[in-house]
Amino acid sequence: MPMYDRGKVLTGLAIFVIIMTFPVWYNLVRAQHVPKTELPKDVKQCVGTVDYMRSSHMQVLDIWRNEVVRDENRKVIELGGKQYVKSLQLGCMACHPDRKKFCDECHTYAAVDPFCWDCHFQPKETK
Amino acid sequence: MKILYPFVAVLGLIIIAAIGSQAGLEALFGIVFPYLALLIFLGGFINKVVGWAKSPVPFRIPTTCGQANSLPWIKQDCLDCPSTTTGVLARMALEIFLFRSLFRNTQADVYDGPKLRYGSSKYLWLFGLLFHYAFLVIIVRHLRLFADPIPFFVNILEYADGFLQIGLPHLYQSDLVILGAITLLFLRRIILTNVRYISLPADYFPLFLIFSIAATGMLMRYVTRVDIVAVKQLAVGLTTLHPSIVGDLGMVFYVHIFLVCTLLVYFPFSKLMHMGGVFMSPTRNLANNSRMVRHINPWNDPNLKPHSYAAYEDEFREFMVDADIPVDKELPVAAAEATTE
Numbered sequence: 001m002p003m004y005d006r007g008k009v010l011t012g013l014a015i016f017v018i019i020m021t022f023p024v025w026y027n028l029v030r031a032q033h034v035p036k037t038e039l040p041k042d043v044k045q046c047v048g049t050v051d052y053m054r055s056s057h058m059q060v061l062d063i064w065r066n067e068v069v070r071d072e073n074r075k076v077i078e079l080g081g082k083q084y085v086k087s088l089q090l091g092c093m094a095c096h097p098d099r100k101k102f103c104d105e106c107h108t109y110a111a112v113d114p115f116c117w118d119c120h121f122q123p124k125e126t127k
Numbered sequence: 128m129k130i131l132y133p134f135v136a137v138l139g140l141i142i143i144a145a146i147g148s149q150a151g152l153e154a155l156f157g158i159v160f161p162y163l164a165l166l167i168f169l170g171g172f173i174n175k176v177v178g179w180a181k182s183p184v185p186f187r188i189p190t191t192c193g194q195a196n197s198l199p200w201i202k203q204d205c206l207d208c209p210s211t212t213t214g215v216l217a218r219m220a221l222e223i224f225l226f227r228s229l230f231r232n233t234q235a236d237v238y239d240g241p242k243l244r245y246g247s248s249k250y251l252w253l254f255g256l257l258f259h260y261a262f263l264v265i266i267v268r269h270l271r272l273f274a275d276p277i278p279f280f281v282n283i284l285e286y287a288d289g290f291l292q293i294g295l296p297h298l299y300q301s302d303l304v305i306l307g308a309i310t311l312l313f314l315r316r317i318i319l320t321n322v323r324y325i326s327l328p329a330d331y332f333p334l335f336l337i338f339s340i341a342a343t344g345m346l347m348r349y350v351t352r353v354d355i356v357a358v359k360q361l362a363v364g365l366t367t368l369h370p371s372i373v374g375d376l377g378m379v380f381y382v383h384i385f386l387v388c389t390l391l392v393y394f395p396f397s398k399l400m401h402m403g404g405v406f407m408s409p410t411r412n413l414a415n416n417s418r419m420v421r422h423i424n425p426w427n428d429p430n431l432k433p434h435s436y437a438a439y440e441d442e443f444r445e446f447m448v449d450a451d452i453p454v455d456k457e458l459p460v461a462a463a464e465a466t467t468e
Contacts (some may be wrong), residue, residue, distance in 0.1 A: 003180040004425070012406060013173055020169060023273035023366040032275055032363055035356055051374075055352040062295040110355045111271035111285050115292065 035109045038101035046095075047077065047084055058114070061088060088120055130317070133332035137339055140389055141382050148381030156381045157361060158370045164388035171395025172403060179407045185424040189415040192231070196418070210416045222411055226252055226259075234319075250315050258308035262337075264288060264301040265344075272355075272362045294349070302345050309338045333399060336390055343383040351379050 003009060018025075046053055047060060064086040067073040077084040085091040096102040099122045107114060148156050189195055193204025205214050206221065221227040234248035268288060270281045289297030313334050316326045347353050357373045358380065364370035394400065406412065440447065440454055447454050 001181045003177060004183060005180065009176065009180040009407075013176055016172070016403070017169060020165075023270065023363075026274050026278070027363060027366045030276065032367055034360060051354065054354040054356070058295045059352075106356050109275065110359055111277045111282055112296075112355070113282070113286065 035105040037105045038096075038098060040095040043095045045080055045082070047079055061092075061116070064088075064091075088116060129326060129328050130331050133328045133335050136332060137335040137386075140336075140386060141339060141343075144382040144385035145378050147385075148378055153372050153376070153381065156385055157372050157376070158365065160385060160388045161365055164391040168391035168394055171392075172400070175395050175400055176403045176407065179404070183425040184409045184413070185426070186422055187413045187415055187417045188410045189417065190410050195415050208415050210414050210419065212414060215412060215414045219406075219412055223405055226256055228411075229255055250311070250319075254308050254311045254315065257304055258312060261301040261305035261308060265299075265305060265341075268299070268301070272359045273366055275359070275363050296348055298349070302341065302348075305341050306338070306345070309334055309341070313338075329398060333390075333393070333397065336386060336393070340383065340386045340390065343379050343386065347377075347379050347383060351377060353377055353380050 048056070053060075068086050074086060077086060085094075093099075099117075103114075103116075106112075144156060189208060193207025194201060195208045196203045196210035203210070206218055209215050209218055218227075229252035230249065232248045232251055233245045235243060235245050237243055264284060267281065268284055271277050271285060274281065288299045288301050291298065291300065313331075315322060316330065316334075317323050353376055354374060357376060360373050361370060361376070390399075394402075437455070440456065444454055444456070444458055448458055
């Protein structure tokens with residue numbers, strides 16, 4: 001059986017398929033890269049396990065921020081004989097000093113735009 | 128029963144994915160099923176639309192919602208009964224973007240007397256609009272996991288959707304809207320008795336399914352949390368045909384993916400095909416121009432020529448006169464005498 005309005009229907013279907021497979025041909029344009037964060041060379045442990053930090057580091061920062069800013073609780077955290085300051089610039093960035101090579105690597109990849117830098121300086125830039 | 132069966136079905140799907148992903152079948156749930164689902168979705172969708180395109184629409188279907196194009200001093204309702212392509216495009220655009228025909232929905236009820244009355248009923252329109260736009264935003268937002276580099280509009284949407292900066296990760300407004308809208312659509316189905324009466328398992332199943340998809344997605348984002356980079360590596364891998372699963376993505380992720388696959392497979396064979404159907408509705412996409420253009424029924428036999436009344440009378444005039452049937456044109460005098468004798 002013939003199709004009625006063949007041209008219009010096929011055009012519509014073509015547009016539909018193109019939109020639905022958008023990521024497939026869009027990703028052809030550029031060679032894919034996997035984000036590689038620059039890890040500190042001399043330090044091997046963090047305030048959480050790798051898995052936990054990967055999925056939930058924002059929780060740690062959020063809790064610290066609330067404790068420090070709202071409750072004035074600056075108590076130093078002790079883990080495995082090492083002391084950690086509850087601070088982004090003095091704590092986290094003591095081991096991970098480079099925002100571009102550590103934070104942004106994944107954040108840009110996953111389109112997460114954290115509001116840390118609305119208030120905080122980046123150590124590298126202030127030098 | 129009509130509610131219980133689809134509920135149990137969705138629950139079953141969740142359990143299948145939960146057990147399967149923990150039993151070492153990650154590649155099946157993370158790679159094989161998504162590919163299969165996408166193929167069935169695209170193939171089924173095209174097949175359905177082509178099937179519709181092959182069905183003849185023998186005549187224009189004028190809807191009675193508005194005044195058709197008529198005499199110059201009678202005002203035409205250009206949107207509800209358009210006679211031009213522009214008018215049809217405007218009607219289609221309003222239908223597709225604003226669900227105009229749902230806006231006209233009415234509800235009949237009986238009040239003491241007993242008297243019947245019709246009132247405007249905008250629930251379906253309002254909840255439907257909220258649901259569809261929230262779903263659209265969520266789907267476009269998911270491009271951040273599928274596209275690399277991320278297109279600019281996804282970043283804008285991402286920012287706008289988490290604009291309120293509630294909690295961390297930021298709460299997306301669209302998440303709240305979609306859960307709320309599905310709940311309201313479900314409540315509408317069970318609270319309005321006449322809607323409940325005509326509701327079938329096929330009406331409840333998509334509601335439960337999409338609710339579970341939204342809920343598992345939110346669970347992953349706000350509660351259990353996943354390694355988003357590993358998720359994106361899998362998603363981008365799927366689009367570049369080099370899929371690989373890095374690390375443990377967690378049970379909730381596989382449940383989410385499996386439910387989405389189910390939705391894709393279910394889509395072309397269900398009422399969800401209104402996505403394509405809205406473009407193919409003869410009552411919406413045909414101009415009411417029957418008084419200006421002659422539409423020929425496509426299944427007419429071309430060998431059958433039109434037979435006008437004048438020709439019919441020419442053929443049967445003698446018999447008609449014989450039977451005292453009035454005729455437009457009398458018999459010629461000679462013939463008339465012959466018949467009377």
